[in-house]
Amino acid sequence: MKVISYNLNGIRAACNKGLVEYLKEENADFVCFQELKALPEQIDIPAFEALGYYCYWFSAQKKGYSGVGILSKELPKNIVEGIGHELFDFEGRVLRLDFDWGSIISAYFPSGTTGDLRQTVKMEFLENFYTHIDQLRKEQSNIIVCGDYNICHEPIDIHDPVSNKNSSGFLPEEREWMTRWFNSGFVDSFRVLHLDEPHNYTWWSYRANARANNKGWRIDYISVSEELAKKINGSGIHPQAVHSDHCPSWTEISV
Numbered sequence: 530m531k532v533i534s535y536n537l538n539g540i541r542a543a544c545n546k547g548l549v550e551y552l553k554e555e556n557a558d559f560v561c562f563q564e565l566k567a568l569p570e571q572i573d574i575p576a577f578e579a580l581g582y583y584c585y586w587f588s589a590q591k592k593g594y595s596g597v598g599i600l601s602k603e604l605p606k607n608i609v610e611g612i613g614h615e616l617f618d619f620e621g622r623v624l625r626l627d628f629d630w631g632s633i634i635s636a637y638f639p640s641g642t643t644g645d646l647r648q649t650v651k652m653e654f655l656e657n658f659y660t661h662i663d664q665l666r667k668e669q670s671n672i673i674v675c676g677d678y679n680i681c682h683e684p685i686d687i688h689d690p691v692s693n694k695n696s697s698g699f700l701p702e703e704r705e706w707m708t709r710w711f712n713s714g715f716v717d718s719f720r721v722l723h724l725d726e727p728h729n730y731t732w733w734s735y736r737a738n739a740r741a742n743n744k745g746w747r748i749d750y751i752s753v754s755e756e757l758a759k760k761i762n763g764s765g766i767h768p769q770a771v772h773s774d775h776c777p778s779w780t781e782i783s784v
Contacts, residue, residue, distance in 0.1 A: 530781065531556070531557040532558065535562055535772075535775065536773060537566075538773040538775065548772045551770055551777075559675075561635035563676055564595060567593070568588050572584075572598075585598060585626060597624045597676075603628060607626070609626075611623055614657050617639075622637045631670070636658065638651065638676060640697065642698070655703070659709070663713070673782075674752040675750075676749065680699070680703045680704065681693075682707040686729075686730075698748060715755070716755060716758035718778075719766065721764060722761065730745025730746055731745070731766055732746050743768075750778065751779070760783045765778075
């Protein structure tokens with residue numbers, strides 16, 4: 530089972546840059562999108578259906594903002610939009626599909642880079658999401674959480690940890706949440722096979738030629754529950770995919 534997670538920074542723009550051709554080549558079983566910036570009626574759904582996918586979307590109610598989606602080669606038995614929180618569901622941040630083998634989630638964590646108010650919203654999301662998943666795990670042990678977490682966990686995950694120590698996305702309280710997350714029964718699928726490898730990033734600023742110089746942040750993760758983590762036989766990132774300011778993360782699991 531191959532899973533891809535990808536923040537598109539606008540699905541329509543990404544499609545214009547060859548997204549569908551990339552997905553055809555990769556032939557993943559599941560593709561989790563974040564930051565659609567589009568309503569379902571604005572998306573070229575037939576292009577994805579032509580690749581053999583069932584398509585599910587949970588867009589923000591605000592046009593051109595946020596939104597998540599999941600492409601699946603397998604028909605789910607249940608679809609859950611949101612986490613039961615008015616603001617975060619209004620912003621279209623979490624979508625879940627349930628199958629006989631378990632659940633897969635696409636999540637777009639808020640950014641706190643625009644100021645104290647949104648940083649407070651981000652921290653509130655972290656606690657609400659943690660509680661929501663903790664409840665889900667009482668019903669379902671096999672869970673995959675794909676997404677743009679908007680947090681670098683360790684210094685190895687960011688090109689300049691010293692200068693960014695007070696930056697949203699690398700704040701001590703955010704990193705502590707990530708540690709608690711990965712101590713709660715989830716595993717960072719990338720680090721299973723790339724434990725100490727540096728310079729692996731999934732997002733680059735558009736400023737200062739950051740991507741060409743690989744001055745990036747690894748803020749996109751595919752977290753898998755511990756039982757599934759034992760079955761990982763491949764994981765990585767695709768920095769050569771340039772449909773967005775992010776790049777895709779992927780993992781392969783034997784189920």
